[in-house]
Amino acid sequence: MKKIHVDTRTPYDVLIERGTLSKSGELISTVTDSKKAVIITDDIVKDLYADTLVDSLEKAGISAAVFTFRNGEQSKTLSTLSDIFDFLCEQNLTRSDFLIALGGGVVGDITGFAAASYLRGIDFVQIPTTLLAQVDSSVGGKTAVDIKGGKNLVGAFKQPVLVICDSDTLKSLPKETLADGMAESIKYGMIRDKSLFELIEAHNIDNIDEVMDEMVYTCIDIKRAVVVNDEFDRGERMILNFGHTIGHAIEGWHNYTDYTHGMGVSAGMCIMTRRLCDASLTERLENCVKKYGLPTDTEAPMSELLPFCSTDKKREHDSISYIVCPEIGKADIVRVTVSEFAALMEG
């Protein structure tokens, strides 16, 4: 089993191994004495994996009730959070008990926020079942729900006590959902690791599973290194947003429907690279994302994307930071005024 130790203010391990979901109870018992948990999941993941997890917990002497909500970003709301809190009260969950997030990024984000706020904070374990959640959202402690004003605008930093990644769970994903996580994986190669980029570029959506554990391990280890240096997202952690400012804007332009986060990140990385870097680098990045069925551009006019960029969470007063990778494996943070950014993007 591969293990990554994340040395944040409250440290924890990320465990990566095929088939490890069925050993979760035993693994969780090493980080808690509690014998009671609530599993939070969505209706699709519940049917696939909840029974395996509950059985494994029972074998380890842990009883678990399951709370399920409808799959999808539209569930990541204060209303679902309120239903979760009611369920935790009905289950008499105490401060010494814990939550388990079983699912993708939506499940992880809302469960993490519930754990940060229920009884002013209880432990939670992440069991991410999508590639995007494994390589990004389950590690680093960002938790949130969406409100009318935008995605992830209400949340907290709350690190899990354990993350368990079972790459067998990725086999049930539709190709588009796997591609969603591949965009973030390509991003890690671009910002920090040329060998990782080369590994991904040497594969495609149909055979990346052959190197999945190696790739997931490398991506999480890059995220670990960035997060331990800047847990609360004040500086270096911004490099994880390569492609995201334009990407989020494209997602917003599509009303967050029929356009995945990964598609936005992929188009965003290519657009920034095309505008700011060598043509040969752009071509290499474009060829790589295409192998995973990801877009290199957007039909949305830049003039219509810019208003979304100026409401980006990363904005501070009248300035905005964007990330540029002048070569594979290297990222720079550039801070400019909002009007300089508009001129750069429209030019």
Ligand code: GLY
């Ligand atoms: N997903 C970006 C971060 O965790 O900072």
